[in-house]
Amino acid sequence: MTTWSRDFEDISADMLAAVGGKAANLGELTRAGLPVPPGFCITTDAYKEVAALAGISSRFFGGSHDAAKARELILGTPIPSEISKAIVSAYEHLGPDVPVAVRSSATAEDLPFASFAGQQDTYLNIVGADAVLDAVRRCWASLWTDRAYAYRATNEIDNRTVALAVVIQRMVQSEVAGVMFTANPVTGRRHEYVIDASPGLGEAVVSGAVNPDHFVVHDGEIVDRRLGDKRVVIRSLPGGGTEHIERESTTDACVTDAQVIALAELGERVEQHYGSPQDTEWAIDADGELWLTQSRPITTLYPLPARTTSTADTRAYFSFTVAQGLYRPITPSGLAAFRLLASSVSKDILGLPVADPLAGPSGFVEIGMRGYIDATAAVRSEAGRFIMPKVLGVMEARSGKALRTLFDDPRFSLVPAPRRKVIGRVLRLALRLRVPYRVLQAIISPQLAHQFVERVGHEIRRRIALPSTATPAERLDHVQEVLLRHVFPVVPRVLPSAAAGFLMLGLASKIVGRPGEVQAVLRGLPNNITTEMDLELWNLVTRIQQSDAAELFGTESAEELGKRYQTGTLPDIGLTEFLEIWGDRAVAEIDVGMPRWSDDPTHILGVLANYMRLDDPDAAPDAVFARGAAQAEAAIDRLVAEAPRRKRLLRFALGRARALAGIREMPKYFMVIALGSVRRHLKVIGAELAAAGRIAAPGDVFFLDFQQIRAALGGTALHDVVSRNRESYEQELRRRRIPRVMLSDGTDVESVSQAAATEDGSLPGTPASAGTVTGTARVVLDPVGARLEPGEILVAPSTDPGWTPLFLTAGGLVMEMGGANSHGAVVAREYGIPAVVGVADATHRITTGQTITVDGATGTVLPA
Template sequence: MNQVNTPDVPADGLVLGLELINAGMLPRVGGKAANLGETTGAGLPVPPGFCLTTDAYRRAVRPAGLEEVHAALAATGTNDLGAQAGLAARARELILGVEIPPEIADAVRESYAALGTDVPVAVRSSATAEDLPFASFAGQQDTYLNVVGADAVLAAVRQCWASLWTDRAVSYRATHGISPSTVALAVVVQRMVDAAVAGVLFTANPVTGRRHEAVIDASPGLGEAVVSGAVNPDHFVVDTDSKEIRERRPGDKGIAIRPVPGGGTERVTLAPDSAPSLSDVQIRALAALGSRVERHYRAPQDIEWAIDGADKLWLTQSRPITTLYPLPDPRPDLPEREGTRVYLCFSLAQGLTRPLTPMGTAGLKLIASSIARAAGFDVPVPRNGPAPFRQAGYRLFFDTTPVVRSSVGRAIVPRVFDIMEARSAAVLRGLFADPRFSVTLRTPWRLLRHVGPLAAKARIPETLLRALFRPEAALRRVDGFGERLRAALVVPAKATAAERLNHAERILGEELFPIVPAVLPLPALGFALLGLAGKLAGHGVEAGALQPVLRGLPNNVTTEMDLALWQLATDIRAHAGAAAAFEESSPPELAARYRAGELPAVVQSGLAGFLARYGHRAVAEIDLGMPRWSDDPGHVLGVLANYLKLDDPALAPDRQFANAAREAEARIEQLTAAAGSRGGPAARLRARLVRGALKRTRLFAGLRELPKYHIVEGLASVRLQLSAVGAELAAAGRIAEADDIFFLDFTEAHRGLAGSSLHGLVAERREAYAAELGRRRIPRVLLSDGTEPEALQARGGNAAGAWPAGVLSGTPASAGTVTAKARVILDPHGARLEPGEILVAPSTDPGWTPLFLTAGGLVMEMGGPNSHGAVVAREYGIPAVVGVPDATSAISTGQVITLDGGAGTVAPSAG
């Protein structure tokens, strides 16, 4: 699509009637024209018109010499808005300075005459990067309304071509990674509708996500008043199943945009009018039209429409609604379940906002299948995952309808989420009053039938008793599980690709889950004993008195990892030449030097040692498709660079951790003394029980991180085997590069080894995955009709819009108050966190925690008091608030905020 090499195009390829256009012609006609042609071909009421193709644009602007502008824009940073604006202005100047070639002008005059003599038309830009399924790009180029006469049409065409290079369009394309040299502009010329009333129609509710609700905004005059936001329109919501008009909200309709005789438009001030601009008949006709368009495209649509003075309804544009979250994929291997279903986002429950790669999803399905089988559930095809698993938007969801409809589920699951991801718990509880999810199961026997045998098989009662009476033996047994897992991960060096693939499936489907019931009862017991100790210590123990016991915990692999990295930073600081390397080079450059063996010895050997032990970890590490630190140590080197900036010995993380451990031991003594001071014959026994319970709490609570640590060890081993399989598939030409294997599942990988080409499938998956990477809003709970319950439930002061009024609130996670500058970080790779800054993040996993050592505080959009980030923050003594809605957008980097981890609030500060 590069302009320089575009061949000459016959004149008859420069202009096409809308009736000749379909969706497959997008590269020639742009998104708007492709959609209009498609709807015209479907027999929908589209005003007649024609399109100047992108061939016409390229031929016309070829003399302008835009190649230098393209190259300069491609070399400009995404955030360099000033440079982008200057180059955009230069491009517009060049285009406006060229003459429209005669063959193009003649073709336009002829096509315009076919519409009628001096007929008013709309001249509308139609870019090749517009109205796409993953990004609408709406409004980025210009439109000219009520254009009359062929000369005026040609002038408007030239203005449309130049608008491909408006500041907003250039910036938008740069943000979405679209190369300047690959875009071109077509122009639609369409007969104007003399609209009595016009507006927009969404065939699904864009706020709640409901797929069976049509949302209509309408106002007198041209639709531009509604589209541009110049007027508060009348608002209607229609149930497209029952045809019921569910909502009517009158607008002020104070302005109308109307055509001016001879060309152009004007704004007309209207007298206040509370009467609706649409009748009920018109409202239902619009909803019916929307349903026709949606059925044609098989996807919800954003439609522009107009009704003329003769009461005829016209469709003037249709494009996908790109903001709706996708519905969960159907399961062909399972019968359709009746009624509305409730899906909980498993990905968010794991603190993961980014999409999962297809192989990452495949791996989690195998693990989940092993859990389901261990609990006695039938899983006919383990590769498909257990029955409740669904995929939507490259994220995993769990069908929790049986939980919501069970009295036991309602009692247990929200309480678990209260400490894991508190906002999800609130959304689930909000569904309990919905009659569609009334309780149908009132006894616990079905649950016990599955949990009981699993607990017995995993010998959980024995594990708990051993932990109570022989805690050191319990720890040794845990170590043994880790050693056996590592032995099971070994693969013969000469294994074939098929054997490696089978080995990977066996590890995921058989070896990883047993580590969870072997270890998790110990930290669960630790937290239970903490609560017991609080009760035994007496009612005089103030709120929050138990929290310090959880600081500076031993046996926490994540803490040990972070402190090991800090120790490496300390060693580097002691060698002036080694520390200087971090000032001279960026983390990617340091990573390249490490791979070449060219770093100073203390860095080279120290990093090698760290990666040998912890290189299996990563950000978003539950996804097999994510590179491990051993694959790319750039993140670790960036964290080391941050550590080297901390020059206050009192703030050194190892010293802070040691102090926290001493404070925890001191608090145990205080609580023991409090228990003994209650008097009575049982005072001494009570004190001994409190001390024993709290000692075991500290011994076991840190093991909370160990099951995931071992699972991630297994995932890293599986990733290594899959990479080898990918290399063989790439060498055989079945995929383009080894990493493409992570955009397949196991069935497809086996098919590739059998000889199938998988290039097209991988390309399709990579494109969809890249689009999902840009999605910021992920529903915690999603109903099968597309409803996002969180959008329906009042959020009060938690809305981002409440920020100017004062305080954002969330869930208290780690006590303490800090006032400091905020640093909003969406991805820790390459992130810079200055010592003492408050880290504001969507969520965190162990890959983030090295940043915690120098953070002054933590704010997370997700999580609960026992989520990973909250637990680690408490251990480090960092004030933390989690579950703060929209924190990363409500707070800006550099803003001074006050975080109160005990109250669960974040407020702007004048300090």
């Protein structure tokens, strides 16, 4: 027999399909003995019955117009008598004409990744059976409001899987009410209770109609209070419905300190019950009794670390993947590769062997499917406080600034260490890695440095090679060997040569006395592998213009061009030869799970189509690069001529800077070649596993770590594991804010002191490439398929070499991450485009089509 209604006492968390998220939570809270006003739920069976009678079928799931029609049909369909009798009976059981709140409770609601807060309708102070029935029907119809429909589309929830239950709950005629988060939703700090309160019904706070009193409670103490004016009060009317009352503002608190602490204690009980932070609604009635009217998970919090090196102390974590320009999550195979690379660093660089290399060292921490380093020891050491901000200042300035804010935090007080011992350890490490020798060699003879770098490249290619006859198990063994022994050691071997160039640039800055001016000598920099790649890509445009493909690039989409290339119907433009050399590159290329250009050149074909629209010969990238090189040589002559002393030393230093700084890109390039080889081996393994039926498709192998892949090679089917891992990955793809530096209690360090716009409205950042440009902004979150018109200013969260083809036609660059010598800054300088990096939330504050001015010398962006 169909159950049309259920009392809260009879509802549990596993009944989501029958009662929806809101009712499931209220049932759980009631059964846990928490102070929930009594009520019941009209189940989804009732909605489905009415929807069927209304004639709502799959044809209503295609667009917002169909949603409006579905809404109209439900409102016009009478409720069957057996359902209306069940609703009235349950309502009368609460008491004669008792005022109730009628709330929607959808099956896609209060989920771990989407709360759906406010997407369906709520009706307050409903009195009488007829009014209740009408409110129920309107709740059912609200499943098809435009906002609910759009929210489901954004969260990729199929409309056909959604149904609506309705909660009917006795009204609390509150003297004061509001909301409470059991974790700080702004900073992410766990066990910090954030409370907003206002007189009357809580709807005033929930809807944003009032400026409420705001309290923050931590460790049983009120650590922050801000009293609002509370000018709007929503009250229940005697016969049903509510009224909005405008009143004079007041700065008196509407709750006592004791009530605030009691609310925090209630929040702690709720969180303990669910085992996760909660977003709650509460009310205090005229008798001073505290009620809990709703609870749902907070879905916007960034996850806590998967593991910590210590549970006793607060730890600080720095995201090295964000510093590398990778905001997106990393695939499980990519994380597995990072664990082995981290084990390699620990053993071969730091001399600290790892018990289980596949698990990675304790200092490597995965949070939100991204890579973090436990920086606690560095923050608490004198040497770390000296080195980390300087390194990050030129690599990822915002992370460096966030770390510096921890220096005054008593939780990260300095741990005394003999300076001589620290210096000795650093010197021994540098000597063991032959850093002084490589730096000196590069300064004396840049030619020898370049020859050495070339030998390293040949060596890494030889070590990653494997016969094509290798078995899948042999390939997996080889992958682990390459990652554990051969990839990261390239960095300390090659980087000192580039460091020598920047040391010379620093020396020149000291002599000139104006650090900003010497950056001009880095334009049109030779020996930069990324620049060479971009110019090679530009050279393909000439071949396109002289081939039968020119018309195709003007009329067909990148996807259509990609299909032509794959099927061999695209005229020869030299792309195959380009991919043979550069095919291991990609967007987010440090993740082995991400497709390479050789896997799918659609992105590159789209970039070439963009280049075809550049019709000014003087703006052609090769001309711009040559002009930049000439300007750099002229800058050297000018700086030497203006120098009052040490002219010969200055010319020597600037010359060495130009000769060596381009090597900066080589360590990562060699790593990308190795990671490309790793990916090819994993693709072969994936094909074998798919053929054996242990995964569904070859690409599924990238949603397994190496231990899981080995289990699959041993005969275990892993379809469910792939599905779970892919679901987690896709949820993280939707996350927009990623903490650069976070604490083990969940605090996003940067959010505590978020940079704001200056008085003139400009957005502050870090100067990256001198010059000023005013133009149209183009916000690009993913370069694949992006269309950047010549001269537009590229606004991006971050960039890596996979982005740089867009730089060739950009008029300027704005990035949310980066420092003066981050990848994007270096390439922007070489192309001579003004650039500002480290601009907080630039992709949110700036919109596509907006006119902005980028001042690369002062590090500011001024929106029009």
